[in-house]
Each structure stands twice: as C-alpha cells, then as structure tokens.
Amino acid sequence: MIHHPNTIPPGTNIPSVVNAIIEIPKGRRSKFEIDKKTGLFRLDRYLFSSSHYPGDYGFIPQTLAEDGDALDILVMVNEPTFTGCLIEARVIGLFKMKDKGFNDYKVFGVPNSDPLFAEYRDLSSVPPHFLREVEHFFGTYKQLEGHHTEIQGWATAEAGIAEVQASVDRFVDHNKPRIPGA
Ligand SMILES: [Mg+2]
Structure with missing residues (x-):
C-alpha cells in the first residue's frame, strides 16, 4: 500500500x-528520491562521482525548506536501513550548505531508540572524522556533474532544532487555505 509522505x-x-x-541508505551511490505525486521511490540518478552516502539520507515529512x-x-546509523524506512531521529546538529544559490541545510540526527547512540545529544559525541567525511561528501558529490556546492559547515543541535521548527512553520503557512480575494 502506498501512503503519501505528507x-x-x-x-x-x-x-x-x-x-x-x-530515500538513500548509507553506503549507496544510487540517488533514490520520492516521487511527490505517487509516493513511490524512483531512481533519480547514479551519482557521477564515485562516492557513497555517509549515513541514511532522506527528508522530514510536512516540512518546507528554503529550497x-x-x-x-x-541520520547516522550503525547499519543501513532501506529506502522507505521511517526512522524516529533525535536531532543533534545541522549541516549548512548552499546548492544552486539556495540554502540546502541537512538536519543531522541519530536513531532515537538505538542504544549505541543513547548518549548522543550534540556533535561533541560524534567522531570528528565522521563530520569531515560528511563535509567532503557534500562538497564533492556533484563535481563530476560540473556542479559545485558551497559548504558552510556544521552548526549545533539547537540550530538543527530551530531549522526543523522553521520548516514545519513554513509548511503550515504554505498550505494554509487562502481566502480568495483576501
Ligand atoms: Mg534539499
């Protein structure tokens, strides 16, 4: 059965x-993306760069980002999940970057119920090398498409949480019924 993500x-x-x-499990190079009309997952492309996603990657439903x-x-995971998997994730940071001139921030989280991440509350728990891997991945993954992303770097759990709230608010505002002529 297909449920619309929203x-x-x-x-x-x-x-x-x-x-x-x-959408994309950790370790994959295939960029799967949800099809907004049907709720199915489609293969958008095989990444041109020979690199793979450093964590499980997807989106938060009923949010609207600046792009x-x-x-x-x-989501930092000990084992990749799968396309379409829903993970209850605790926000512990924010990765800031720009793509095509728009802020394209990535909320960073850990599975809320994973005991190996139970103490993770902010980026101080994360191995610094993992943070460098994420920076390197998002800084280079579009290079062989002739496309450059602009990396701004890591921000705190509070910044991630604020970004979630702002994106929930933006979604609600965008989908508010408008009174014709008002
Ligand atoms: Mg985006």
Whole structure:
C-alpha cells in the first residue's frame, strides 16, 4: 500500500525528535528520491562521482525548506536501513550548505531508540572524522556533474532544532487555505 509522505506527521516530539523518511541508505551511490505525486521511490540518478552516502539520507515529512523541498536529514546509523524506512531521529546538529544559490541545510540526527547512540545529544559525541567525511561528501558529490556546492559547515543541535521548527512553520503557512480575494 502506498501512503503519501505528507500523511505522516513531521515527528513524535517536534522539533527535537523527527520522523525521517529514508530515500538513500548509507553506503549507496544510487540517488533514490520520492516521487511527490505517487509516493513511490524512483531512481533519480547514479551519482557521477564515485562516492557513497555517509549515513541514511532522506527528508522530514510536512516540512518546507528554503529550497522549496521538504527538509533534508542525514541520520547516522550503525547499519543501513532501506529506502522507505521511517526512522524516529533525535536531532543533534545541522549541516549548512548552499546548492544552486539556495540554502540546502541537512538536519543531522541519530536513531532515537538505538542504544549505541543513547548518549548522543550534540556533535561533541560524534567522531570528528565522521563530520569531515560528511563535509567532503557534500562538497564533492556533484563535481563530476560540473556542479559545485558551497559548504558552510556544521552548526549545533539547537540550530538543527530551530531549522526543523522553521520548516514545519513554513509548511503550515504554505498550505494554509487562502481566502480568495483576501
Ligand atoms: Mg534539499
């Protein structure tokens, strides 16, 4: 059965515990993307660069980011999940970058119920090398497409949580019924 992603709430404890719908599992080079019309996952492309996603990657439903899409999220996982998997994720940071001139921030989280991440509350728990891998991935993954992303770097858990709230608010505002002529 196909459920439209926007029938799923943005989280269980917004803005700090969110629902991440995974499009691309950690370790994959194929860029899967949800098809907004049908709710099916489609293969957008095989990355031109020979690199793979450093974590499970997807979006938070019922959010609207500054680039016009749902807010992106990267989830640090011990084992990749699968395309279409819903992960209840605790926000512990924010990765800031620009793509095509728009802010294209990635919320960063860990699975809320994973005991190996139970103590993770902010970026100080994360191995610094993992943070460098993420920076390198998002800084280079479009290079062989002749396209450059602009990396701004890591920000705090508070910044990630604020970005979730802003994107939930933006979604609500955007989908408010408008009174004709008002
Ligand atoms: Mg985006």
